[in-house]
Amino acid sequence: MLSCNNKTPEKIGVIPQPNFIEYKKGTFIITEKTVIVVDASYEAKQVSDMLQSFFDKNFNIKLTTSTKIKDNAIQLKIAEDVYSKEGYQLKVTKNGVSITGKTYQGIFYGVQTLKQLLSPKAIVKTPTLNFISINDAPEFGWRGMMLDVSRHFFPKDSVKKVIDILAMHKMNKFHWHLVDGIGWRIQIDKYPELTKKGAWRKVKENKKPWEDFEATYKDTKAEVYGGFYTKADIKEVVEYAAKRYIDVIPEIEMPGHSEAALQCYPEFSCDGEGTSGVYCAGNDGSFEFLQNIITEVVPLFPSEYLHIGGDEVGKQYWLNCKKCQKRMHDENLGNAEELQSYFVKRMEKFIHSKNKKLIGWDEILEGGLPERATVMSWRGFEGGIEAANAGHDVIMSPGSPLYFDHNQGKSEFEPPSWGGYNNLLKVYSFNPVPNAVAANKRHHILGGQANLWTEQIKTLNHAQYMMLPRLSALSEALWTKPNQKNKDVFIKKIDVQFDRFKELNYNFAGSSLSPDYQVTYNRSTNEFTLELKNELGKNDIRYTLNGNKPTINSKAYTAPINYAKPINLYAQTFRNGEPIGFPLKKIFSTGFGDKCKVAYSNPYNKSYSGGGDRALINNKFANPRGDDPNWQGVQKKDFEVIIDLGEVNATSYIGINFFQHIGATSVMLPTQVVVGISEDGKTYQTVLDETLETIKDRDPIIKRIEAEFEKQDVSFIKISAKNRGQLPEWHIRNGDAWVFVDEVTVK
Structure with missing residues (x-):
């Protein structure tokens, strides 16, 4: 009915932004x-x-x-x-x-x-x-997201909830990563072992799922993990998505990433390589096996596409296999890349015979691309540019910024993630059509897709956190015409979107509102200046300088904070009176002025310099990621430094951070840390001598080492950290151990 009320309701932002x-x-x-x-x-x-x-x-x-x-x-x-x-x-x-x-x-x-x-x-x-x-109307026809259910299995009701979120954002493609090396998730009648055994793995203490992977049976006595979808489940999910106008694209991984399948059917591995995870390209049985699987998969998915993966193939197994070498000789193939091309082209012909289009990750470019293949470019934009300029359809899915398993905030309190840093506005700025694509080839860029790999993601709650609000940014990047996009307007709209997420009981990240910091030193006043901000530049940041947890009544940040004595900052963003995002908790020192020098007994590695000789005292704290540029790394040798403060400081506390991430790096905690203080630089008093226990946890760790002592005059600080030299036998890697260290704080 027509309202007689003359008050106009607040304009509510629509995401993605309509084009008119x-x-x-x-x-x-x-x-x-x-x-x-x-x-x-x-x-x-x-x-x-x-x-x-x-x-x-x-x-x-x-x-x-x-x-x-x-x-x-x-x-x-x-x-x-x-x-x-x-x-x-x-x-x-x-x-x-x-x-x-x-x-x-x-x-x-x-x-x-x-x-x-x-x-x-x-x-x-x-x-x-x-x-x-x-x-x-949308700018691009492919607006998608991939969910990996191989590494961690998501029940069908959880998958439906993911589809609901896609539908809310006008996304139209759901790439379902059903098959990978550590889990087969789709019923195949002709090969029942794929789900009887390949869908389950032994759980091994202190090991990630992909470490020493071993497929097993659900009813084995050992602890097992897994799950799979029956054909009825698949049909139910596909129908659910279709009602929301979302095409479901299955991925059946080949020729690599196939440990689960080949532990069930080792006869399709290269000779003597039953756990390699690579199908034997010289064995016609491998192709028959995969064709039979695809024959069962195709009727379940009305979508015109089928994804074969094709990435990260361990080609060295082919080079050591007599059958593969014979195939290369018979087909006049010059190298392993051409053998991969042979494999993909052969499968593409069969997939085409089933009225489907083949999609593969950009590695399928190696050795030559099948004529009708579509490329999904994940290793940056380059593969997609090459394919589009050669006349192939392309879906842009670069790891930066579209891997949603990566961190979206800088806080050390973010939940487990994999890889780099893809924040909200970085996703918003994504443009799937690089300038390097020729003008007459740009129609080959079908659109873009985010990927949510689940090495670190075990639950729907965590998956929602990694999707939201980044999916809102991606939806606008793919739907809205570039001249209609406006970052400032989007920032205003996302605030309303947060309320929608809360209303729908979705777990979303407040990372874009978590406080971040920058410290500068004023030589003329001998004071430091601390600036606080967040990615979106909005909402109240409340803080204390004594380490106490801030409340809505704590002091609001309105201007840079000047300080001449050490401060113990605790800052938190508040939205509508409630905390949002993660807090910022740091001790900022003042004892490291221009006169301060750091001398190293063993030089840091140039590739992991942390920023140079002053990296340990620059008030820039590294986060729990091996790729954070603030970490300073020493390989094999001990970390040993003497910090000359350049003047006498009354000191009662010294702290320093060390890093470990066994699951992804060779960085381990030191076995011992010794901290000494001196006034003359000759005689040192030991204020901490701590032996660190070995922690076998695969997840990233920041270990804070703190020495607290009676206040006294200090001019020199000596810090020694014992490197274990070689990685232990139980480590997933071999070779030298590294020590990563960052940010010495004193007060």
């Missing part, structure tokens, strides 16, 4: 008397049922449907004048709401926009809509 939106004067209120007008088709009923459910759940309004055009209605209608099959027009006038699309897929996206205009309830108390006109 115009607000007008006037409002329309949806009531029990409002009718949903649709045709009698099955698709129409699907979409209208979802809309009815939304109003019932959020506003306790039960809307009826009709096939007759009426006033005071939400009309869903098909019209040929909408130029894109995924496009829609949404209008709100005094007569009600109309959502028009060329297809019901476009209408479905219009409904998602309508739902955002009426959410969250914290802002929209009653279903009131501004008069509005929206004309919208």
